[in-house]
Amino acid sequence: QKVRKGANSLDNSKAISSVASLSTPVDAVPTFSFSFKEVPLKDALQEVAEKGRMKLLFNHSLVLTDDNKLTMELRNVNLREAFEQTLSQSNLDFIVSGNGYIIIVPKLVTQTINVQQEDISGTVSDAQSGDPLPGVNVLLKGTTTGTSTESDGNFELTVPSLQDTLIFSFIGYQTQEVPLNGRSTLEINLQPQAIAGDEVVVTAFGLERETQSLTYSTQSVENEQLTEARELNVVNSLSGEVAGLQINQAGTGVGGSSRVVLRGNRSITGSSQPLYVVDGVPIRGEVSDLNPDNIQSMNVLKGPNAAALYGSAAQNGAIVITTKKGQQGEVDFSLSSNFMFRDPILLTDYQNQYGQGNGGVYSASSEFNYGPEMNGQMVEHWSPNPENDSQEYEFLPQPNNVSDAFQTGYNSSTNLSASMGSENVQALFSYTFTDAEGVVPNNALERHNISARVNSQLTDKLSLDSKLSYMRQVIDNELPTGENFANPIRHIYRMPRNVRTADAKVFEYTNVSGANRQHFWNPGSNGGANPYWTMNRNLNENTRNRVIALASLTYDFTDYLRLMVRASYDGENGEYNIKRYNDTYIIADNGYYEIGQSSGLEWNGDFLLSYDQDLTQDWSLEANVGGNIKQQRNSAINSNTNNALTIPNFFTISNTQNVVSNESVGSPVDVYSLYAFGQIAWQDAIFLDVTGRNDWSSTLPADNRSYFYPSVGLSTDLTELIPELPELFSYAQLRGSWAKVGNSAPPFMTQRTASLSAGGNNGFLQLSTTLPNERLKPEETESFEVGLDLRFLDDRLGLDVTYYNTHTRDQLFQVAVPVGSGASSFFTNGGDVSNKGYEVLLSATPVQTPDFNWDLKMNFSANENMVEEISEDQPRLTITTDFLRAFRIEEGEPYGQVYSRGFERVTKEDSEHFGKVIVGSDGIPEITSGLTVPVANFTPDWRGGIRSTFSYKNLSLSFLIDHRQGGSVVSLTNAILYYNGLTTQTLQGRDGGLVFGDNIFGGEPAVVQTGGTEDDPVYSENTTSINAEQLWTSIGGRNTPVGEAFVEDATNTRLRELKIGYSLPQSMIGRLPISGLKISLVGRNLLFLHRASNNIDPDLMTGTNAAAEGFESFTPPSSRTFGANINIDF
Template sequence: MKTLFKSTLMLLLMLPMSFFAQESVSGVVSESASGLPVPGANVIVKGTTNGTVTDFDGNYTITNVQPGDVIVFSFLGFATQEIPYDGQTTINVQLDEDAATLEEVVLIGYGSTSEQDATGSVEKVSSESFNKGAVVSPEQLLSGKSAGVRITPGGGAPGEGGQIRIRGGSSLSGNNDPLIVVDGIPLDQRGVQGVRNQLNSINPNEIEDFVILKDAAATSIYGSRASNGVILITTKTGKKNSPLRLEYDLKVSAGQIIDKVDNLDAQEFRALIESTPGTDPNLLGEYDTDWQDEIYQTSIGAIHNLTASQGFDNFSYRVNYNHTSQTGVLKTDVYERNALNIALNQDLFDNHLKLALTTKGIVDENRFADQGAIGAAVAFDPTQPVYDEDLPFGGYFEHNTMSNDQVIPQLQATRNPLALLETLDGRGKTMRNITNLNAEYKFHFLPELKFNVNAGFDYAENEGHNYRPRYAAGNGLYIQGREYTQEYSGINRNTLLDFYFTYKTELEALDTEMDLTAGHSYQEFYIENNNEYTVADDPGYRVEPSVINRNALESYFARASFDIANKYLISGSVRRDGSSRFGADNKWSTFPSASVGWKIHNEEFLLNSNTLSQLKLRAGYGVTGNQEIGINYGYMGIYSPSVGPARYQFGNQFYNTLRPEEFDADLKWEELQTYNVGVDFGFFNNRLSGTVEAYYRETEDLLATVPVPAGANLSDLLVTNVGETVSKGVEVGLNGTLIQKEDFNWDMNYNITFQDLEITRLSLGENPDFFIPQGGISGGVGNNIQIWKEGYDPSTFFVFRQVYNEAGQPIEGAYADVNGDNEITEADKVPYKKANPDYFMGFTNTLNYKNLDFSFTFRGSFGNYMYNNTQSGNGFVTAGTVTPQDYYSNLNSNVLESNFVNNQLFSDYYIQKADFVKLDNISLGYLFPGEKVDFRTSLTATNLWTITDYDGLDPEISNGIDNNFYPRSTSVVLGLNLIF
């Protein structure tokens, strides 16, 4: 409208003299190399805001052009062209690739490089390759797109994040998540309290690209936090010399669960109870209730994005408002986000000073459902009704008994699943701001030298409550008849100040390009949380004091890179980190790296090849660290005050106490050494390109929580440095343009990763049989199904080997006598299978025909196993029939196959193969170009289809234990996008 108004006003004022002078011009902008159209290219009259952008087919029309004007054609990655206008009605332009521009496309931490000059394992995933649909959490955009990166979606809760693993992780008790850097700010790896996923604060619609740093040669510039890889997220900004652009994007979604836990229905349950000796069928009801149907619903959601952007010669801006609202498939579960994203860029002093400001203001609101209802729906008697107005539980049926002439709930019975959901008012609100100001100054007297300052903060405040009314039977902490409220609040503060110099120059005498970086970084993290519980008739029964957690990291870093004769690459970096989490003797550590590369395609014997367009060999070595151990002062003796009922009684008086905590004065960093070799290749002008990499990693001084001898410390468990792990793998990534025509394109991406992780040392002693139980399961108190043991993957299961009869049926209580002592004891348990896959893959295809686009993504995982705890916990007769009260619990349908009467929790019968292939994402879209408005509509389906032999709810659960899992939904998304 602004352009139209200005041009109309000028037309009225100058009509007599310009009637024959003002013209319009149209044409097509295409690539000179391929002849393909360039959509989104900027076409602007130089020195004005009169301009437009090309449509999907590269077409443009620009009006109010006068003879003598200069029309500027520009697009990222191509050389800008300026063409004088002398009255022609058609101007077709072919843009040449700008080699200088294309080289500066990959961030590597405190700088950038080109893909062909990178010597470390670096991969960029741009917005064109992202997964489509109603994406709430940013990591969903990346799933299946990169070799070596495995993203396991969380449960189906709205806004729930996924687990990100780069090359499998490297720690045991330490954090295995990668370091996430958003617009230059490293996020706190512990997350932000009060939210389902801290990455939800980053609007997926505003992400320009991800850059994944995988090996130590690429990550060691981040030193102590880089053992598990680094993901750099860059958000969108305005473009220079671009006209005002308004965009509205809407995505409406609906989802349903695709499967339920296979339980006995009411008829099967009645038959089992009636046929089981010692049971009383009179305790059963007369109903046929599917409790899983009662707690699940169709989820609905909507994502709105309204964006304005514009660019001038030395200033650009982008403003985005986002509103996201989504309900869960579990009733009462709701997520809502309101966010404002602003990006400002200003060039001053003839482009010698560049200022960039990004700020993200987010209000994240949740109503949290009681996920205990999922397990309750699996276990509740299907012959009982949902409601009973005659009982004093708010109209809900509950298993009950009499006490002092009052009806009270059976204390050990499962609670009514729907009542658990509908009687809980659990709400939380988090207000967060992530702001970063970057200043880059190019020295006037030495333009090759630049000084960068990066100042940022990530600040969040949260508050919320959990409330259950007096009548609720399932109030969690207190017996029925006592109303309780939990109120909580907290602060997360993350402040950053970086400054560094970069010096890039060409040493002509040596035919070498040199790139040097050196700088300093300081980052401080502060967490405060408060909890207060109040109970009706007993105010202040339990009050939790404020808990403050604070630590800081100071760093010095440097990097040097050399490109010799555009053929030979040498790069090295070093970072010196000091952490407040370790004592004086271990506070500082150094993390070096070195890497080399050989651009073979630039050698004389390949320089004129018509087939091979790229061939580069590279190798690297580096050391990184891990300080995320979950505690801040594990190296020093501290005392914790008692809270609530944890007080000591003298007579009738209760006194607070101070409790000494366990500590290890020699606690220090985990250190990870990585060796990496890779080859990058491209054929036929890179229409077929790819990467093959192999890596080997050793983690030393492994941080783990281990048992210690009685009296050796102040606890029987201690976080200390105890061992080593070794991981290795091979990654293959392929990209292909299978068809490249004027009206039709077909692009393909395939990646596959083979990996292996093994604990090579664990105990402080030399006992080869030492192990640490892991992986808690339901069905008993303190039971674990996994094991940490030398020679095995950390996700290995620890079980008895089941014995079967001739018909292939498991024999209850019959296990293999592994040690041959003629009795079955704990000594006969063996490590067996593992939850981590042997290999996993992603496969994406994108097709475009004129204005029609179609894409789909498959993911697969192979060699991984699952412990089916839904079967083992409820898949035997006495799980539902032997109780001290007068009620029965439902059973898993597997009981009809196994015929187990008593629990067989540690039988390998429940370790099941969980290979899968998923059709993760499929999308169809069409663009309707217009003179004033471009309109695009799309239809997307997610989590559409799974091929697996696993018997449980979902073969993809991060810890390998299937129990009380929040089911993921299959969603259908309608998208509408308008560009003005």
């Protein structure tokens, strides 16, 4: 939940973005008139605040208990006078904060008491940021004597005795009672605290809402969390923090993407990933490009309810990112620097007993490890370099040859930012340099982020918000994923156990004819390579330049009607090259070079007309009408040298007899939209939200091009509604909403196309294999959710529960038809994927003392995913197939059934052996001929995370543990490593004695046919013994692995984060030219507390598409990062 952190971060609190600077200065000339008749004080204050476009903050108990009805006539007063007058009959006072806030506080009466007087003074700061807090109430306990802190956080007070107790209270912070205990100077750190109902979250269109008025569930993460324990890809910071959110990183090394899914997979063939929205505008490219330093907060809108207004793109939820703005005031420089080491966590249990060879016999060129025991005997050297002919070396285990191939990488980033602003113009400039090296040598990243943001009040009524960000990123040697032959991981993991690091590191040599050759134990291998060769001679470079720009004008017609117009652009250009030196065996025996360029952009043009007015004393209305034009364009070209470079290892595209070029016109999409949304509120206690949007999409056939989708939501603040609620409850909100979101199709699906390619005398023409559908209609997601947000004991304990149920219907997907039909698939609408589940957030502050504080936040989510229907023709869709598995969507099963080969089993139900594995007379289990056995499904049963934060004075310690329960993956890495005899699991039975179903795969009773006929076989228990090599080479490997034998439980618990932070107290930095300094030690992904899988990290995937789920294939090792972060404010 959003935690408010004092005045400095209270800048975004108006109902419409960027209006904080619009609030009328309290002493300004424009004057107001009010007429109150029997009005509750609270409402009167609210009215004054709204007139001045100020935001009112107060403690409910303070104001609500004031029963006095106010009757008062005010003519031509400015805001200060209005507040003074309104409060004149109460025991309340007000404080004006710099950012459009009016804070209502108890009136402090300085009494002169004729006793001994003591002068005390002190400073109050934010315990987390160390920033001084102005406007904090300081009250002498048991009296109404007090004061408030100045703008520098300092206060002075005269008290009767140094044994008295002071009470420090401030909105958004936990109240602290501090016994003086004889001290006359104090340093107070206030802990930020969530205030029920008053947290401001950013929702659709950059709209800021208080949580009490939200009819759906959201969760947000603040800047500090993103920058301190920094991840290269900022979205990874959400891991374990947000209920209902699943993040899996793709195994491409540094700078890799992540797959993010909110509340389960719902799209049959689409991505199911959420929309990213930055400052109110959807972005098109990678979220990993964004600079965490510039992000104020990330707010996760989990379901379509929250995102109905973004339309199509947000049916999978939205992650709304708000970037920082300049602040009014003096120039504020800050410098922060972060350095994290990255260390591989190698999970594979390698055996260190048997070396290269088969059948117990050594072979220098073998990629298997079924050779003899390694006892130091001299063996022929594997080197193909003629200079090493007849060399021998000691045959000994090399337990570190795999780990030697990795290195300790790092992430480093430095941010410099400057904020400055006058009353009318505020600006923020920020620059961040990031560089990183992966755990695989030569895999590195360099990134520059520059951004400027200017907010200006052009006239009384017209304001401008403008932003320009530029990003340039270069990634060296992004790792090809999975079993790609250019993926060094594949070759590192497969190093024979006896190969010495020093020998392997010599990855090339010059042969007798002067050619450069790969130095590998099995020259010419189909699929094998010296890993050092791959790291150094299979290179790629990827550069991306990206610009995000935004300009938004807001015009206030009146204080209740305004118009915003906005244009925004997100565009990127990328280029890459791939170099493979000759002798890279089957993927580049004669060298290979490829270059490519791509570009993509999204334009958004918006207008939004907003009306916000109290209709009566009880009723208020907020209504908006808006429109959007979205244009997406992208294109790419690439060329390669086909399969031969003419001059070896000279990398230019003309160095070949045969250039192959491709052009892609990408996916041009235009969507025009009109929408309206509004909220009616009654007594600030009941809120009714209604939205409606109509889209016109270029990708749909003319008749179905226009589609409408609505949502409705209700939120009630029970604490306001039911005064009889026991004291125990400090806040209670009940909310519910229903929404429907439409989604259009990919482009080019309404006509059958034909493409030209090179070949023959005049080229080849080929018809597309997907049949068009002229009757396509938009797909839709329907979602329902209810939630309850309860706070107890002055918010020391909080519980937030959400139940949701979504159905995604009329999905657009390709139905495979028999290729014999003349096409391989046709595009159609159909299907129904449901997701229902619970999300629970529990927050508690078990200990709260002036110096020591313990906060706990727990999240839990359980999602039940079900493919209810696909289509009449196809109860099952195969999304992708490879050697190990088929990824299928199947009616009546959770999304993403992974099929593979399995063991043949006795299928006669009346047989006493029903279900047992059938073993051949040779003792080897029989295998199904196709990918017919469902073996895995990645869908977890539940997920949860616990964050615990301890703070003592300026010191804080926090950790995050995250747990995933259930789901499974099938591992090609294991299938191949076992096949090659590399893991400890293959040690058993090297000399025979393995009896399938007995001492190996003991959980799978096995039988062998001993008689009968084919139709009526007679079985008896398998007793044939085989050896490890026979077993694993039969069921492992690349081409026909038995997936059923290599399924791993994905359950795991990890220490996701640990951080220790220390803010230097004001007293220590007082004489330095800085205003704040904070140092943190942080670690991410430190260790597994529990892991059910063998050899692999089940959460790493080969890619970010849905079909990568439930499949593991040569992902780089999971890595822990740890380091330090320093943040200086000037």
